[in-house]
Amino acid sequence: MTDPGEPQEPGSTRREEPTGGFQLDGVSLVGDPSVAPEVVEGLTLLFDATGFVIVGPEPGASRRVAWSAVTVAVVGLVVAGTDGGMATPLDVTASGRTVRFMLPARRVSQAEVSLLERRILEWKGPPGPEPEPEAGAYSARPGPWPSPGGWPQSAVGPPPVRVA
Numbered sequence: 001m002t003d004p005g006e007p008q009e010p011g012s013t014r015r016e017e018p019t020g021g022f023q024l025d026g027v028s029l030v031g032d033p034s035v036a037p038e039v040v041e042g043l044t045l046l047f048d049a050t051g052f053v054i055v056g057p058e059p060g061a062s063r064r065v066a067w068s069a070v071t072v073a074v075v076g077l078v079v080a081g082t083d084g085g086m087a088t089p090l091d092v093t094a095s096g097r098t099v100r101f102m103l104p105a106r107r108v109s110q111a112e113v114s115l116l117e118r119r120i121l122e123w124k125g126p127p128g129p130e131p132e133p134e135a136g137a138y139s140a141r142p143g144p145w146p147s148p149g150g151w152p153q154s155a156v157g158p159p160p161v162r163v164a
Contacts, residue, residue, distance in 0.1 A: 021048030022115065026107030028082040029054075030100040039082050045101065047116070049123050067124045069094045075117045078105065088113045 029040040044055040051066040072093040081087025086105040091098060
């Protein structure tokens, strides 16, 4: 973390703001090729208690997303990134559209990813309940466990002894 009054060092990826917000640089956006270019590189994400701002890739371009508009924000497990290196995915669903940001390991440390996870829980809150699957649809969620009293099994133990 650096003091907001200090100039940022080249290669530094995060600056913590006095408001508790922070920024991540060098982020990629992996989008739907039918809607936009497949990958947009060189973005900066600015996070705070009200939401986050996507800055770039053109100078002056930015878009604010309020936490109230976000239905899902999930930090995933490390995968191969858009540049061939390792990256952590951040999947965000807002206004019915899901996008994936890739946080490259060469620019965003695991400590910063952990901070992001904690702050998302703090600012956004825990994820809501999963929607119920449609009838006949596969669900990865396990069903409820049956209660032990409802099982038609005999008690565990040796078989009964027959006396003649």
